[in-house]
Amino acid sequence: MDSTDPTRLLAVRDLQVEFRTRDGVVKAVNGVSYHVDAGETLAVLGESGSGKSVTAHAVMGILESPPGRVTGGEVLFRGRDMLTMPAEERRRIRGRKIAMIFQDALSALNPVLSVGYQLGEMFRVHQGLSRRAARAKAVELMDRVGIPAAAARALDYPHQFSGGMRQRIMIAMALSLEPDLIIADEPTTALDVTVQAQVMDLLAELQREYTMGLVLITHDLGVVADVADRIAVMYAGRIVETAPVHELYKRPAHPYTRGLLDSIPRLDRRGRELSAIRGLPPNLLDIPSGCAFHPRCPRAQDVCITDRPPLYAVAERDGTEMPGRAAACHFWKDELHA
């Protein structure tokens, strides 16, 4: 399917974002391309500073500008470029068709209004419902996202909810307009592990029920295994590997992905020692030459210092294509077939 195809929900193409700072130009996103279709979950994975959230903010049009600036690329929603369409149309799409869930629900909610009121406001403003009807819808949605005694709790204020319950309210807010696409930026990072799993399961269940596209941004490979269809791994503002989720877990083709996988506990690797990726994420004011991962890569050779690897299509030893797989590594074959 071509990315300009109107049946493709979201296609980000060759996106470039930079920040002008006192110390110089930070190249936060350097030619990122990905897509997500209706009913599909794409996880965008990377350490902090990899560009995953900046990409999402550029897609949503909420980049802090200045200092941030989209310097190139396209953000196609149903085949139309949101970066160049009239501002009013862009606002309509971003308000109604795409919703965003943030990490910090407490700061995204208004502390002096009850959650029922805030949820109801979505229906009053966007659907013109009466106060009473909007409140009923708010309670219904709170119930749907698993808030016990929803009718009574609709009167409570954000600080009266636990972190997990607040994140459920954020999910309810995002769902209130029945968007085609949700972008969730580290939606469970602030929660403890058990609650993380519950919130993630809820998100996955609703995504299937509403046949929405979901872009799940996370630094935690552990949370995406059961919910994502595909993963795009980012490093230093670029995508370095894409793959269907289970293939990526079984056989990564990029040493960075391998490093991430070796650093999380896994049931299928019980007894194996965990190892951290050596070194620190790169300074985006001074991205390493060639492959940006070379100072930390156990496989690095001289060519890695001079030549930046493109995203190679990844294949089996006998040349059989592996659909949906690509890796930006000169030595992907050694990694994949190790």
Ligand code: SF4
């Ligand atoms: Fe490592 Fe070289 Fe591959 Fe980069 S291109 S990931 S430095 S082996």
